[in-house]
Amino acid sequence: MRPSLSRRFGRSVVALTLFATVAFLIAPIVLTVVASFAASWTGVLPSGFVTFENWRAVLGLADTIGSQRSMGWSPLLSLPLGGETLSVLVPAELAFSIGLALGGVLINLVVGVPIAYAVSRYEFPGKEWVNAVSVLPLVPGVILGVAFLRAYPDLSATSFGLIVGYSLLKAPFMVMAVQSEFESMPLRQLEESARSLGASWPRTFLTVIVPNARSGIVSGAIICWALAAAEFNFSYIVWANGTQPLALFLQRHISNSSFTKAAAAVSMFFFIIVAVTLLLQRVGRRGFDTRGS
Amino acid sequence: MADLTLDAVRKDYDDTTALDGVSLTVSDGEILGVLGPSGCGKTTTLRTVAGFETPTDGTVRFDGEDVTNVPPENRNVGLVFQEYALFDNMTVTENVAFGLKMRGVGKRERRTRARELLEMLDIGAMGDRDPTTLSGGQQQRVGLARALAIEPNVLLLDEPMTGLDAQLKARLRTEIGALLAELDVTGLYVTHDQEEAMVMCDRVAVLNEGRVEQVGTPREIYESPATEFVSEFVALDAPDLPFVSW
Numbered sequence: 001m002r003p004s005l006s007r008r009f010g011r012s013v014v015a016l017t018l019f020a021t022v023a024f025l026i027a028p029i030v031l032t033v034v035a036s037f038a039a040s041w042t043g044v045l046p047s048g049f050v051t052f053e054n055w056r057a058v059l060g061l062a063d064t065i066g067s068q069r070s071m072g073w074s075p076l077l078s079l080p081l082g083g084e085t086l087s088v089l090v091p092a093e094l095a096f097s098i099g100l101a102l103g104g105v106l107i108n109l110v111v112g113v114p115i116a117y118a119v120s121r122y123e124f125p126g127k128e129w130v131n132a133v134s135v136l137p138l139v140p141g142v143i144l145g146v147a148f149l150r151a152y153p154d155l156s157a158t159s160f161g162l163i164v165g166y167s168l169l170k171a172p173f174m175v176m177a178v179q180s181e182f183e184s185m186p187l188r189q190l191e192e193s194a195r196s197l198g199a200s201w202p203r204t205f206l207t208v209i210v211p212n213a214r215s216g217i218v219s220g221a222i223i224c225w226a227l228a229a230a231e232f233n234f235s236y237i238v239w240a241n242g243t244q245p246l247a248l249f250l251q252r253h254i255s256n257s258s259f260t261k262a263a264a265a266v267s268m269f270f271f272i273i274v275a276v277t278l279l280l281q282r283v284g285r286r287g288f289d290t291r292g293s
Numbered sequence: 294m295a296d297l298t299l300d301a302v303r304k305d306y307d308d309t310t311a312l313d314g315v316s317l318t319v320s321d322g323e324i325l326g327v328l329g330p331s332g333c334g335k336t337t338t339l340r341t342v343a344g345f346e347t348p349t350d351g352t353v354r355f356d357g358e359d360v361t362n363v364p365p366e367n368r369n370v371g372l373v374f375q376e377y378a379l380f381d382n383m384t385v386t387e388n389v390a391f392g393l394k395m396r397g398v399g400k401r402e403r404r405t406r407a408r409e410l411l412e413m414l415d416i417g418a419m420g421d422r423d424p425t426t427l428s429g430g431q432q433q434r435v436g437l438a439r440a441l442a443i444e445p446n447v448l449l450l451d452e453p454m455t456g457l458d459a460q461l462k463a464r465l466r467t468e469i470g471a472l473l474a475e476l477d478v479t480g481l482y483v484t485h486d487q488e489e490a491m492v493m494c495d496r497v498a499v500l501n502e503g504r505v506e507q508v509g510t511p512r513e514i515y516e517s518p519a520t521e522f523v524s525e526f527v528a529l530d531a532p533d534l535p536f537v538s539w
Contacts, residue, residue, distance in 0.1 A: 189378035193436075195365040196343055196372045197443060198395030211382035 029270060036264035046260065054264035058253065097246030098272070100159060101228035104166030105174075108224050111167070112174035113210065113217060119175075120182035121191070135172040144169055145237030157240030165238055166228035173227065174220040181216025218284030222277050229272070246272075295356040295446040296321045297342065297479060302351035304337055304503075311337040313503035314351070319447070322477040326484060326494030326511075330526070334503040335483045339449050342481060344368045355446045366395075371440030375452040377432040379424035385411065385435050386420040392443035403442075410438040413472065430461045437469065441476065448473070448480040454489060466492050487527060499523050 035041045036055060039048025112134075118124070119131050137144060148155070148165055155161030190212060194204040210217070232247040239245055244252075246269065253265040297319040304312040312334050319325040327335045340346045342353060344365035352361045360368055380388050386407045393403035411417045414434040416427075424432055433453055440448060454462045470493045473480060484490050490497050491511040498508045499522075507519040518524035 186374065186376035186378050189372075189374040189376045190380070192340075192343065192345055192365070193372055193374065193378045193439070194380070194391070195345075196368070196370050197392035197439070198366050198369075199391075200366055203395075208380050208382070212380065214382070 032263045033267045033270065035260055036267040038260055038263075041259045041263065046263075054258075054261045055268075057257075057261055058264040058268060092243050093246055093249045094268075094272070096159075096243045097229055097249075098276070100162050100245060101166060101225050103163035104170060104228045105221050105224045107163065107167035108171055108174040109217070109221065112171055112220065113178050113213075116175050116178035116182055117187075117205075117209065120179055121187045134175045137168050137170075138172050141169055141231055141233030141235075142237065145234040148234075148238065156238060157242075161238050162235060162245065165234050166231060167224075169231060169234055170224040170228050173223045177220030177223060178213060178216045181213045185212055214284055218280055221284075222280050225276055225280065226273050229276075230269070295479060296323075297447050297481070298352075298354040298357075299338070299342070300352045300354065302338075302341060302348045302353065304334075304341065304346055305349045310503055312341070312348070315500070315503070315505055316351075317498055317505065317508065319479055319481065321479055323495045324473055324478065324480045324482050324493060325508075326482045326490035326497040327500060328484060328487065328490050328497055328526075329500035329506075331485065333500040335485075335500055336451060337503075338500070339451055339481055339483050342447060343370050343372060343449055369443060369446045371443060371445035371448040373433070373436050373440050373448070373450045373453045375455045377424075377429075377436045379432055379435055379439075381423065381425055383424075384420065385416070385422050385424055385427070388424060388435055389438045389442050391439065396443065407438070407442060410442055411435075414438050415468075429457050430465060433457065433465070441478070446479070448478045450480060450482045450484075452484055453482075455484075455486070462489070469493070499526060501526075 031046070035046035037050050037052070038046035039051050039053075040046065115130065115134055119127060119134075144165065148161070148168075152161065155164065187209070190208055191204055194208045195201065199207070230247055231245075232251060235245040235247050236251075239248060250262075250265050250269060254262040257265075297317075299315055299317045302312050302315045304310070315334065315338060317325065317338075327338060329335050337346060341348055344360070344363060348361060352359050354360065355368070380391065383391065386404060389407035389410055390398075390403040393406060398406075408417065408420060411420055414437060416431055416434050416438075419427060419431060419435070424435060427435065433456075437453070454465060457465065466489060473493070482490065482494050484493075494511065496509060497511050497514050499506045499514065501522050507514060507523045509519075514523065515527055518527060
């Protein structure tokens with residue numbers, strides 16, 4: 001019998017379609033990274049390779065003026081080394097933003113995981129409301145930023161204000177990611193097994209429940225971090241002066257510099273996202289390992 | 294192991310009564326089957342013995358000692374669930390050793406004891422594996438080993454074989470039944486499968502709407518059902534039963 005058409009071509013057609021779609025979506029990212037090493041980018045393809053001027057400018061290694069001011073450098077950590085001090089320098093805005101976003105993620109973890117657990121595990125009056133309120137901050141950052149400034153005028157223009165705001169804005173993503181993980185686990189049975197074996201409730205939660213939900217917690221943390229680091233609207237409203245959050249820095253570069261410099265700034269952001277994602281995944285695998293009993 | 298007594302245990306929720314005066318005794322080394330339709334109070338009975346439900350009224354005793362208000366982690370009760378509920382963040386051996394770890398048993402000793410139990414349950418080679426890589430039957434053996442490792446006063450089994458296929462069920466029934474008898478385990482075996490109750494249990498209690506309808510050997514339940522409910526309930530899937538085996 002002759003093999004059917006779908007049998008003969010089905011697999012390659014699906015593979016080709018997928019490949020074309022992915023290539024189409026990824027092309028702008030690849031082009032941006034490529035363009036960051038080019039002198040100009042006017043047509044579809046950038047030209048004038050290879051130059052590191054854009055990266056030097058963005059990273060603050062070249063002289064710049066006025067609004068094109070690049071990142072300042074600040075010591076991330078200083079080690080006293082035989083009388084002299086060895087400092088590891090990082091772009092100030094980079095470190096600032098990564099720190100702010102991580103601070104937000106930390107709050108999300110401490111608050112979001114227990115909320116997700118309570119909602120998945122227990123029946124209690126007002127459960128639907130807790131669920132609804134925990135996803136409410138999905139409102140745009142502009143709205144929340146204005147409301148935030150009105151409610152807590154003292155937190156305006158402070159790093160703490162930004163951290164709290166990021167955690168508030170991104171909380172729904174943490175709760176949803178962790179909740180869907182919890183709901184796929186036999187929560188009650190896991191909890192009761194551990195309790196009956198002699199573990200107290202806090203111990204059960206920390207050594208059994210949380211580690212068993214690690215994949216959801218790690219994805220929640222990655223999503224929250226990436227979204228907080230890139231949050232423009234809220235940062236724009238709450239931030240006033242001093243070291244800028246990365247999103248504002250990017251915006252400044254995109255609107256005030258040549259296209260290729262903007263490309264370098266955006267590429268840098270891509271790389272940070274990839275690095276932090278890999279880091280969080282690693283921490284997720286190692287950090288939850290309660291081996292060695 | 295210990296004997297277990299439930300004395301007129303009542304459990305009321307806001308608008309329903311889950312247990313309406315349940316009295317049961319399980320003597321040392323005996324497995325009592327708890328049989329009944331869903332919503333009859335089987336699982337509530339089990340969770341009351343484990344300490345996850347506090348009775349509205351009545352007492353639970355292990356060896357005559359009132360444990361009604363003792364928290365679950367201090368009752369020394371083993372639990373086996375239909376869902377296995379293994380800790381996926383630990384290896385098989387660590388799962389089995391978890392209860393001993395909570396009791397402060399040293400690392401070497403708890404590993405040795407975990408290994409012995411795994412050998413006994415015929416999964417000695419699986420010790421270093423992740424529970425998720427095991428088959429359903431193997432996972433349930435790990436669950437049983439984990440519950441037995443703490444040498445529980447009472448072993449509570451909540452539909453432990455419901456998720457398994459028929460052939461495997463038949464094999465496990467025989468094997469585990471023999472093991473529980475050999476270890477002299479006092480246990481409550483919750484199931485809706487009559488055949489399973491007949492093979493695994495010394496006596497059977499039939500529950501309906503939070504009340505005990507009849508307690509007796511499987512044979513008594515079949516041959517002289519005490520109430521209309523029991524006779525209807527056992528008649529549901531009776532024809533396939535291996536009558537000779539009791």
